[in-house]
Amino acid sequence: MENTRKKLIKKAALQQLFLLTMLLGSFIGNLSIAHQIGNLEKSSLAELVESSSPSVVTIAIKGKVKIQQNPFFNDPFFERFFGQPQPPREREFGGGGSGVVVDGVKGYIVTNHHVIEKADEIKVFLQDGSEYLAELVGSDPGTDIAILKIENPKKIAEIPLGNSNLLRVGDFALAIGAPFGLSQTVTSGIISALGRPQMSSDGYGDYIQTDAAINPGNSGGALINLEGKLIGINSAIYTRSGGNIGIGFA
Numbered sequence: 001m002e003n004t005r006k007k008l009i010k011k012a013a014l015q016q017l018f019l020l021t022m023l024l025g026s027f028i029g030n031l032s033i034a035h036q037i038g039n040l041e042k043s044s045l046a047e048l049v050e051s052s053s054p055s056v057v058t059i060a061i062k063g064k065v066k067i068q069q070n071p072f073f074n075d076p077f078f079e080r081f082f083g084q085p086q087p088p089r090e091r092e093f094g095g096g097g098s099g100v101v102v103d104g105v106k107g108y109i110v111t112n113h114h115v116i117e118k119a120d121e122i123k124v125f126l127q128d129g130s131e132y133l134a135e136l137v138g139s140d141p142g143t144d145i146a147i148l149k150i151e152n153p154k155k156i157a158e159i160p161l162g163n164s165n166l167l168r169v170g171d172f173a174l175a176i177g178a179p180f181g182l183s184q185t186v187t188s189g190i191i192s193a194l195g196r197p198q199m200s201s202d203g204y205g206d207y208i209q210t211d212a213a214i215n216p217g218n219s220g221g222a223l224i225n226l227e228g229k230l231i232g233i234n235s236a237i238y239t240r241s242g243g244n245i246g247i248g249f250a
Helices: 002-042 046-055 076-082
Strands: 056-067 089-103 108-111 121-125 131-140 145-150 172-177 185-196 207-210 222-224 230-233
Touching (some): 089 172, 207 230
Antiparallel strands (some): 089 108, 108 145, 172 222, 185 207, 222 230
């Protein structure tokens, strides 16, 4: 009888211990989940994007190119039958990309050379929809960099310059621009590689490779770090399909 009683007491104690362990585990688990949710909220990039996006602008250009009406007419053989070739005709073209405000007081904007190449008219559109005619200050095809200036800008935000020499492979990065004309598009990724010279026409480039999505229209946009500082100007992608495959350069 005594042994049976001891067994019942022992069994009840084990049950209570098991129940306490389950309750304690559930409490700790809930604390862990709450902690993870808190970390996710803290790791949101919303504030960073809100402060940096106004400094990235959309650029639209217009220009004219001369087109030979029939290139065969330049051949002496065809001149015997059709006479002298007609002068080339002019055809208007349009295009665009993105730009980054680096001096909001004087209105200086950095973009890519290939974005404004051969442009007769350059327009800059700010985040609030206001637009300005821009003047080309200077451009370098080798590094694919161009400087624009807009006159009498109202107060516009500028992105502080970072130090790309401090970058390491694996650092987080954000790309901001207007792919396919979709202004204020933000994508995220990491620094995939450094010191890529292949994308430079003069062979002396020092390009940053990133897997942050870059598409047509992103050219001239900002590549920033998690401090909101400018570390590169998005310039090109490596692709066989025309779309992003995770290899972009700035």
